[in-house]
Amino acid sequence: MGTSLTPEFWERFSVLLVMAVGMTAILTAVFTKAFDTLTVRLRGHRPHGTRPRAPHRPERNDHRMSAHC
Template sequence: MGTSLTPEFWRLFAVLLGISTAVTFVLSAALDALVLRARRRGMRHRSAGPRTVEVSHRPDRTLVRH
């Protein structure tokens, strides 16, 4: 059962392809902006406070195998 693809199909296909491309582009740009904003906020919060260095409370031990 062979069907032919009509000009109406190709028109609709082109419209849907264009819409999906535009939606993908807009969502990608929006998510990218959100990630950049979150990273900048994280950097600001890290640099705002005094620098603390974590120190291990365990003494250095050497492993000895017998």
């Protein structure tokens, strides 16, 4: 016993499909922004009492450096 898919079914199906795609796009954008913000905050956070390290500066010598280092 077969059933036919009515025009009403296809109308509702297409509306729900478009809504699902739209919600997926919106939620992806929201969560991507939230995780990016969280990552930036976590990477920029340093424990209390520690200072950022100063960049390493090579010692100055009076002689020239070799080009074949």
